[in-house]
Amino acid sequence: MAELIRIYEENPNPREIAKVVEVLRDGGLVIYPTDTVYGLGCDITNSKALQKIARIKGIKLEKAHFSFICADLSNLSDYVRQIDTPTFKILKKALPGPYTFILPGNNNLPKDFKKKKTVGIRVPNNNIAVDIVKKLGNPIVSTSIHDEDELLEYTTDPELIYEKWDNLVDVVVDGGYGDNVASTIIDLSEGEFTVVREGKGSVDF
Structure with missing residues:
Protein backbone atom coordinates (compact mmCIF):
# COMPACT_ATOMS: atom_id res chain seq x y z
CA MET A 1 0.00 0.00 0.00
CA ALA A 2 1.36 3.39 -1.01
CA GLU A 3 2.13 6.21 1.38
CA LEU A 4 0.61 9.62 0.59
CA ILE A 5 3.09 12.39 1.42
CA ARG A 6 2.03 16.03 1.29
CA ILE A 7 4.80 18.39 0.15
CA TYR A 8 4.38 22.10 -0.55
CA GLU A 9 5.91 23.30 -3.80
CA GLU A 10 6.81 26.80 -2.54
CA ASN A 11 8.96 25.40 0.25
CA PRO A 12 9.44 21.62 0.12
CA ASN A 13 10.12 20.08 3.55
CA PRO A 14 13.60 18.45 3.43
CA ARG A 15 12.47 15.66 5.76
CA GLU A 16 9.62 14.68 3.43
CA ILE A 17 11.92 14.93 0.39
CA ALA A 18 14.40 12.62 2.17
CA LYS A 19 11.59 10.08 2.75
CA VAL A 20 10.77 10.02 -0.98
CA VAL A 21 14.44 9.67 -1.89
CA GLU A 22 14.88 6.76 0.50
CA VAL A 23 12.02 4.94 -1.26
CA LEU A 24 13.63 5.61 -4.66
CA ARG A 25 17.02 4.34 -3.43
CA ASP A 26 15.31 1.15 -2.23
CA GLY A 27 13.95 0.53 -5.72
CA GLY A 28 10.49 1.94 -5.03
CA LEU A 29 8.14 3.68 -7.46
CA VAL A 30 7.00 7.22 -6.78
CA ILE A 31 4.30 9.42 -8.28
CA TYR A 32 5.26 13.07 -7.99
CA PRO A 33 4.26 16.49 -9.39
CA THR A 34 6.08 18.34 -12.18
CA ASP A 35 5.36 21.67 -13.86
CA THR A 36 2.97 19.80 -16.18
CA VAL A 37 1.22 16.52 -15.33
CA TYR A 38 1.98 14.11 -12.48
CA GLY A 39 4.75 11.64 -13.30
CA LEU A 40 5.55 8.07 -12.32
CA GLY A 41 9.24 7.70 -11.61
CA CYS A 42 12.07 5.58 -10.22
CA ASP A 43 15.83 5.77 -9.77
CA ILE A 44 17.49 5.71 -13.20
CA THR A 45 20.10 3.21 -11.98
CA ASN A 46 17.68 0.61 -10.59
CA SER A 47 16.93 -2.12 -13.15
CA LYS A 48 14.19 -3.82 -11.14
CA ALA A 49 12.32 -0.55 -10.63
CA LEU A 50 12.63 0.28 -14.35
CA GLN A 51 11.23 -3.16 -15.25
CA LYS A 52 8.30 -2.54 -12.86
CA ILE A 53 7.41 0.75 -14.56
CA ALA A 54 7.63 -0.87 -18.00
CA ARG A 55 5.31 -3.67 -16.80
CA ILE A 56 2.78 -1.17 -15.44
CA LYS A 57 2.86 0.67 -18.78
CA GLY A 58 2.51 -2.64 -20.64
CA ILE A 59 5.66 -2.14 -22.72
CA LYS A 60 9.09 -3.72 -23.03
CA LEU A 61 11.75 -1.65 -21.26
CA GLU A 62 13.96 -1.45 -24.35
CA LYS A 63 11.04 0.01 -26.34
CA ALA A 64 10.03 2.53 -23.67
CA HIS A 65 10.38 6.27 -24.23
CA PHE A 66 10.95 7.44 -20.69
CA SER A 67 12.23 10.91 -19.82
CA PHE A 68 15.19 11.60 -17.59
CA ILE A 69 14.23 14.17 -14.96
CA CYS A 70 17.31 16.26 -14.15
CA ALA A 71 17.78 18.98 -11.54
CA ASP A 72 19.52 21.32 -13.99
CA LEU A 73 21.66 21.24 -17.14
CA SER A 74 24.92 20.57 -15.30
CA ASN A 75 24.68 16.76 -15.45
CA LEU A 76 23.53 16.70 -19.06
CA SER A 77 26.98 15.64 -20.28
CA ASP A 78 26.66 12.48 -18.16
CA TYR A 79 24.12 11.09 -20.63
CA VAL A 80 24.16 13.26 -23.73
CA THR A 100 11.11 17.38 -23.02
CA PHE A 101 14.13 17.64 -25.29
CA ILE A 102 15.23 14.60 -27.29
CA LEU A 103 19.02 14.62 -27.51
CA PRO A 104 21.69 12.18 -28.73
CA GLY A 105 22.64 9.75 -25.96
CA ASN A 106 26.25 8.88 -25.13
CA ASN A 107 28.03 5.74 -23.92
CA ASN A 108 27.52 6.54 -20.24
CA LEU A 109 23.80 5.78 -20.28
CA PRO A 110 22.75 3.32 -17.56
CA LYS A 111 22.85 -0.28 -18.77
CA ASP A 112 19.11 -0.52 -19.39
CA PHE A 113 19.36 2.34 -21.90
CA PRO A 124 10.80 20.74 -14.66
CA ASN A 125 10.08 24.12 -13.13
CA ASN A 126 8.87 22.48 -9.92
CA ASN A 127 10.75 22.62 -6.61
CA ILE A 128 9.49 19.23 -5.42
CA ALA A 129 10.71 17.32 -8.49
CA VAL A 130 14.03 19.21 -8.56
CA ASP A 131 14.69 18.73 -4.82
CA ILE A 132 14.00 14.98 -5.11
CA VAL A 133 16.53 14.65 -7.96
CA LYS A 134 19.13 16.81 -6.18
CA LYS A 135 18.87 14.77 -2.98
CA LEU A 136 18.95 11.48 -4.91
CA GLY A 137 22.10 12.56 -6.72
CA ASN A 138 21.12 11.31 -10.17
CA PRO A 139 18.12 11.67 -12.50
CA ILE A 140 14.89 9.79 -12.11
CA VAL A 141 13.28 8.07 -15.04
CA SER A 142 9.78 9.29 -15.57
CA THR A 143 6.61 8.72 -17.55
CA SER A 144 3.31 10.61 -17.42
CA ILE A 145 0.38 8.94 -15.74
CA HIS A 146 -2.68 8.83 -17.95
CA ASP A 147 -6.35 8.74 -17.08
CA GLU A 148 -8.84 6.28 -18.53
CA ASP A 149 -11.36 9.13 -18.84
CA GLU A 150 -11.76 10.00 -22.52
CA LEU A 151 -12.22 13.69 -21.82
CA LEU A 152 -9.40 14.06 -19.32
CA GLU A 153 -6.15 12.62 -20.55
CA TYR A 154 -4.33 13.21 -17.25
CA THR A 155 -5.49 12.96 -13.64
CA THR A 156 -4.85 16.24 -11.82
CA ASP A 157 -6.13 15.49 -8.29
CA PRO A 158 -3.46 13.79 -6.13
CA GLU A 159 -6.09 12.14 -3.90
CA LEU A 160 -7.69 10.47 -6.93
CA ILE A 161 -4.23 9.48 -8.17
CA TYR A 162 -3.56 7.91 -4.77
CA GLU A 163 -6.83 5.93 -4.86
CA LYS A 164 -6.06 4.59 -8.31
CA TRP A 165 -2.34 3.83 -7.86
CA ASP A 166 -2.37 2.79 -4.21
CA ASN A 167 -1.41 -0.86 -4.90
CA LEU A 168 1.01 -0.18 -7.76
CA SER A 189 18.97 14.95 -31.75
CA GLU A 190 19.80 15.63 -35.41
CA GLY A 191 20.69 19.27 -34.91
CA GLU A 192 17.33 20.32 -36.39
CA PHE A 193 14.50 21.80 -34.30
CA THR A 194 11.57 19.37 -34.69
CA VAL A 195 8.38 19.67 -32.63
CA VAL A 196 7.21 16.13 -31.84
CA ARG A 197 4.30 17.15 -29.61
CA GLU A 198 3.00 20.60 -28.79
CA GLY A 199 2.08 20.75 -25.12
CA LYS A 200 2.31 23.32 -22.37
CA GLY A 201 5.57 24.94 -23.50
CA SER A 202 5.46 27.48 -26.31
CA VAL A 203 7.42 26.50 -29.43
CA ASP A 204 8.14 30.12 -30.22
CA PHE A 205 11.91 30.29 -29.66
Missing part, protein backbone atom coordinates in the same frame (compact mmCIF):
# COMPACT_ATOMS: atom_id res chain seq x y z
CA ARG A 81 26.77 13.50 -26.50
CA GLN A 82 28.41 16.88 -26.85
CA ILE A 83 25.89 19.37 -28.16
CA ASP A 84 26.55 22.47 -30.22
CA THR A 85 26.16 26.04 -29.02
CA PRO A 86 22.81 26.79 -30.77
CA THR A 87 21.28 23.67 -29.16
CA PHE A 88 22.64 24.59 -25.74
CA LYS A 89 21.22 28.11 -26.10
CA ILE A 90 17.75 26.67 -26.73
CA LEU A 91 18.03 24.39 -23.68
CA LYS A 92 19.25 27.25 -21.49
CA LYS A 93 16.39 29.47 -22.60
CA ALA A 94 13.67 26.82 -22.18
CA LEU A 95 14.75 25.05 -19.00
CA PRO A 96 13.63 24.73 -16.31
CA GLY A 97 10.25 24.56 -17.99
CA PRO A 98 7.51 22.37 -19.48
CA TYR A 99 9.65 20.78 -22.18
CA LYS A 114 22.64 1.38 -23.58
CA LYS A 115 20.96 0.57 -26.90
CA LYS A 116 19.18 3.90 -27.09
CA LYS A 117 20.49 6.42 -29.59
CA THR A 118 18.54 9.28 -28.06
CA VAL A 119 17.33 10.33 -24.63
CA GLY A 120 14.49 12.63 -23.50
CA ILE A 121 15.66 15.23 -20.97
CA ARG A 122 13.35 17.17 -18.62
CA VAL A 123 14.22 19.90 -16.12
CA VAL A 169 3.47 2.33 -6.30
CA ASP A 170 5.20 2.98 -2.97
CA VAL A 171 4.67 6.72 -2.57
CA VAL A 172 2.29 9.31 -4.00
CA VAL A 173 3.50 12.86 -3.41
CA ASP A 174 0.62 15.27 -2.98
CA GLY A 175 1.99 18.53 -4.32
CA GLY A 176 -1.41 20.06 -5.00
CA TYR A 177 -3.43 19.89 -8.18
CA GLY A 178 -1.41 19.03 -11.26
CA ASP A 179 -1.82 20.35 -14.78
CA ASN A 180 -3.63 18.36 -17.45
CA VAL A 181 -1.42 19.50 -20.33
CA ALA A 182 1.76 17.50 -20.93
CA SER A 183 5.18 18.87 -21.80
CA THR A 184 6.09 20.04 -25.28
CA ILE A 185 8.47 17.51 -26.88
CA ILE A 186 11.20 18.91 -29.12
CA ASP A 187 13.67 16.72 -31.01
CA LEU A 188 17.14 18.25 -31.22
Whole structure:
Protein backbone atom coordinates (compact mmCIF):
# COMPACT_ATOMS: atom_id res chain seq x y z
CA MET A 1 0.00 0.00 0.00
CA ALA A 2 1.36 3.39 -1.01
CA GLU A 3 2.13 6.21 1.38
CA LEU A 4 0.61 9.62 0.59
CA ILE A 5 3.09 12.39 1.42
CA ARG A 6 2.03 16.03 1.29
CA ILE A 7 4.80 18.39 0.15
CA TYR A 8 4.38 22.10 -0.55
CA GLU A 9 5.91 23.30 -3.80
CA GLU A 10 6.81 26.80 -2.54
CA ASN A 11 8.96 25.40 0.25
CA PRO A 12 9.44 21.62 0.12
CA ASN A 13 10.12 20.08 3.55
CA PRO A 14 13.60 18.45 3.43
CA ARG A 15 12.47 15.66 5.76
CA GLU A 16 9.62 14.68 3.43
CA ILE A 17 11.92 14.93 0.39
CA ALA A 18 14.40 12.62 2.17
CA LYS A 19 11.59 10.08 2.75
CA VAL A 20 10.77 10.02 -0.98
CA VAL A 21 14.44 9.67 -1.89
CA GLU A 22 14.88 6.76 0.50
CA VAL A 23 12.02 4.94 -1.26
CA LEU A 24 13.63 5.61 -4.66
CA ARG A 25 17.02 4.34 -3.43
CA ASP A 26 15.31 1.15 -2.23
CA GLY A 27 13.95 0.53 -5.72
CA GLY A 28 10.49 1.94 -5.03
CA LEU A 29 8.14 3.68 -7.46
CA VAL A 30 7.00 7.22 -6.78
CA ILE A 31 4.30 9.42 -8.28
CA TYR A 32 5.26 13.07 -7.99
CA PRO A 33 4.26 16.49 -9.39
CA THR A 34 6.08 18.34 -12.18
CA ASP A 35 5.36 21.67 -13.86
CA THR A 36 2.97 19.80 -16.18
CA VAL A 37 1.22 16.52 -15.33
CA TYR A 38 1.98 14.11 -12.48
CA GLY A 39 4.75 11.64 -13.30
CA LEU A 40 5.55 8.07 -12.32
CA GLY A 41 9.24 7.70 -11.61
CA CYS A 42 12.07 5.58 -10.22
CA ASP A 43 15.83 5.77 -9.77
CA ILE A 44 17.49 5.71 -13.20
CA THR A 45 20.10 3.21 -11.98
CA ASN A 46 17.68 0.61 -10.59
CA SER A 47 16.93 -2.12 -13.15
CA LYS A 48 14.19 -3.82 -11.14
CA ALA A 49 12.32 -0.55 -10.63
CA LEU A 50 12.63 0.28 -14.35
CA GLN A 51 11.23 -3.16 -15.25
CA LYS A 52 8.30 -2.54 -12.86
CA ILE A 53 7.41 0.75 -14.56
CA ALA A 54 7.63 -0.87 -18.00
CA ARG A 55 5.31 -3.67 -16.80
CA ILE A 56 2.78 -1.17 -15.44
CA LYS A 57 2.86 0.67 -18.78
CA GLY A 58 2.51 -2.64 -20.64
CA ILE A 59 5.66 -2.14 -22.72
CA LYS A 60 9.09 -3.72 -23.03
CA LEU A 61 11.75 -1.65 -21.26
CA GLU A 62 13.96 -1.45 -24.35
CA LYS A 63 11.04 0.01 -26.34
CA ALA A 64 10.03 2.53 -23.67
CA HIS A 65 10.38 6.27 -24.23
CA PHE A 66 10.95 7.44 -20.69
CA SER A 67 12.23 10.91 -19.82
CA PHE A 68 15.19 11.60 -17.59
CA ILE A 69 14.23 14.17 -14.96
CA CYS A 70 17.31 16.26 -14.15
CA ALA A 71 17.78 18.98 -11.54
CA ASP A 72 19.52 21.32 -13.99
CA LEU A 73 21.66 21.24 -17.14
CA SER A 74 24.92 20.57 -15.30
CA ASN A 75 24.68 16.76 -15.45
CA LEU A 76 23.53 16.70 -19.06
CA SER A 77 26.98 15.64 -20.28
CA ASP A 78 26.66 12.48 -18.16
CA TYR A 79 24.12 11.09 -20.63
CA VAL A 80 24.16 13.26 -23.73
CA ARG A 81 26.77 13.50 -26.50
CA GLN A 82 28.41 16.88 -26.85
CA ILE A 83 25.89 19.37 -28.16
CA ASP A 84 26.55 22.47 -30.22
CA THR A 85 26.16 26.04 -29.02
CA PRO A 86 22.81 26.79 -30.77
CA THR A 87 21.28 23.67 -29.16
CA PHE A 88 22.64 24.59 -25.74
CA LYS A 89 21.22 28.11 -26.10
CA ILE A 90 17.75 26.67 -26.73
CA LEU A 91 18.03 24.39 -23.68
CA LYS A 92 19.25 27.25 -21.49
CA LYS A 93 16.39 29.47 -22.60
CA ALA A 94 13.67 26.82 -22.18
CA LEU A 95 14.75 25.05 -19.00
CA PRO A 96 13.63 24.73 -16.31
CA GLY A 97 10.25 24.56 -17.99
CA PRO A 98 7.51 22.37 -19.48
CA TYR A 99 9.65 20.78 -22.18
CA THR A 100 11.11 17.38 -23.02
CA PHE A 101 14.13 17.64 -25.29
CA ILE A 102 15.23 14.60 -27.29
CA LEU A 103 19.02 14.62 -27.51
CA PRO A 104 21.69 12.18 -28.73
CA GLY A 105 22.64 9.75 -25.96
CA ASN A 106 26.25 8.88 -25.13
CA ASN A 107 28.03 5.74 -23.92
CA ASN A 108 27.52 6.54 -20.24
CA LEU A 109 23.80 5.78 -20.28
CA PRO A 110 22.75 3.32 -17.56
CA LYS A 111 22.85 -0.28 -18.77
CA ASP A 112 19.11 -0.52 -19.39
CA PHE A 113 19.36 2.34 -21.90
CA LYS A 114 22.64 1.38 -23.58
CA LYS A 115 20.96 0.57 -26.90
CA LYS A 116 19.18 3.90 -27.09
CA LYS A 117 20.49 6.42 -29.59
CA THR A 118 18.54 9.28 -28.06
CA VAL A 119 17.33 10.33 -24.63
CA GLY A 120 14.49 12.63 -23.50
CA ILE A 121 15.66 15.23 -20.97
CA ARG A 122 13.35 17.17 -18.62
CA VAL A 123 14.22 19.90 -16.12
CA PRO A 124 10.80 20.74 -14.66
CA ASN A 125 10.08 24.12 -13.13
CA ASN A 126 8.87 22.48 -9.92
CA ASN A 127 10.75 22.62 -6.61
CA ILE A 128 9.49 19.23 -5.42
CA ALA A 129 10.71 17.32 -8.49
CA VAL A 130 14.03 19.21 -8.56
CA ASP A 131 14.69 18.73 -4.82
CA ILE A 132 14.00 14.98 -5.11
CA VAL A 133 16.53 14.65 -7.96
CA LYS A 134 19.13 16.81 -6.18
CA LYS A 135 18.87 14.77 -2.98
CA LEU A 136 18.95 11.48 -4.91
CA GLY A 137 22.10 12.56 -6.72
CA ASN A 138 21.12 11.31 -10.17
CA PRO A 139 18.12 11.67 -12.50
CA ILE A 140 14.89 9.79 -12.11
CA VAL A 141 13.28 8.07 -15.04
CA SER A 142 9.78 9.29 -15.57
CA THR A 143 6.61 8.72 -17.55
CA SER A 144 3.31 10.61 -17.42
CA ILE A 145 0.38 8.94 -15.74
CA HIS A 146 -2.68 8.83 -17.95
CA ASP A 147 -6.35 8.74 -17.08
CA GLU A 148 -8.84 6.28 -18.53
CA ASP A 149 -11.36 9.13 -18.84
CA GLU A 150 -11.76 10.00 -22.52
CA LEU A 151 -12.22 13.69 -21.82
CA LEU A 152 -9.40 14.06 -19.32
CA GLU A 153 -6.15 12.62 -20.55
CA TYR A 154 -4.33 13.21 -17.25
CA THR A 155 -5.49 12.96 -13.64
CA THR A 156 -4.85 16.24 -11.82
CA ASP A 157 -6.13 15.49 -8.29
CA PRO A 158 -3.46 13.79 -6.13
CA GLU A 159 -6.09 12.14 -3.90
CA LEU A 160 -7.69 10.47 -6.93
CA ILE A 161 -4.23 9.48 -8.17
CA TYR A 162 -3.56 7.91 -4.77
CA GLU A 163 -6.83 5.93 -4.86
CA LYS A 164 -6.06 4.59 -8.31
CA TRP A 165 -2.34 3.83 -7.86
CA ASP A 166 -2.37 2.79 -4.21
CA ASN A 167 -1.41 -0.86 -4.90
CA LEU A 168 1.01 -0.18 -7.76
CA VAL A 169 3.47 2.33 -6.30
CA ASP A 170 5.20 2.98 -2.97
CA VAL A 171 4.67 6.72 -2.57
CA VAL A 172 2.29 9.31 -4.00
CA VAL A 173 3.50 12.86 -3.41
CA ASP A 174 0.62 15.27 -2.98
CA GLY A 175 1.99 18.53 -4.32
CA GLY A 176 -1.41 20.06 -5.00
CA TYR A 177 -3.43 19.89 -8.18
CA GLY A 178 -1.41 19.03 -11.26
CA ASP A 179 -1.82 20.35 -14.78
CA ASN A 180 -3.63 18.36 -17.45
CA VAL A 181 -1.42 19.50 -20.33
CA ALA A 182 1.76 17.50 -20.93
CA SER A 183 5.18 18.87 -21.80
CA THR A 184 6.09 20.04 -25.28
CA ILE A 185 8.47 17.51 -26.88
CA ILE A 186 11.20 18.91 -29.12
CA ASP A 187 13.67 16.72 -31.01
CA LEU A 188 17.14 18.25 -31.22
CA SER A 189 18.97 14.95 -31.75
CA GLU A 190 19.80 15.63 -35.41
CA GLY A 191 20.69 19.27 -34.91
CA GLU A 192 17.33 20.32 -36.39
CA PHE A 193 14.50 21.80 -34.30
CA THR A 194 11.57 19.37 -34.69
CA VAL A 195 8.38 19.67 -32.63
CA VAL A 196 7.21 16.13 -31.84
CA ARG A 197 4.30 17.15 -29.61
CA GLU A 198 3.00 20.60 -28.79
CA GLY A 199 2.08 20.75 -25.12
CA LYS A 200 2.31 23.32 -22.37
CA GLY A 201 5.57 24.94 -23.50
CA SER A 202 5.46 27.48 -26.31
CA VAL A 203 7.42 26.50 -29.43
CA ASP A 204 8.14 30.12 -30.22
CA PHE A 205 11.91 30.29 -29.66
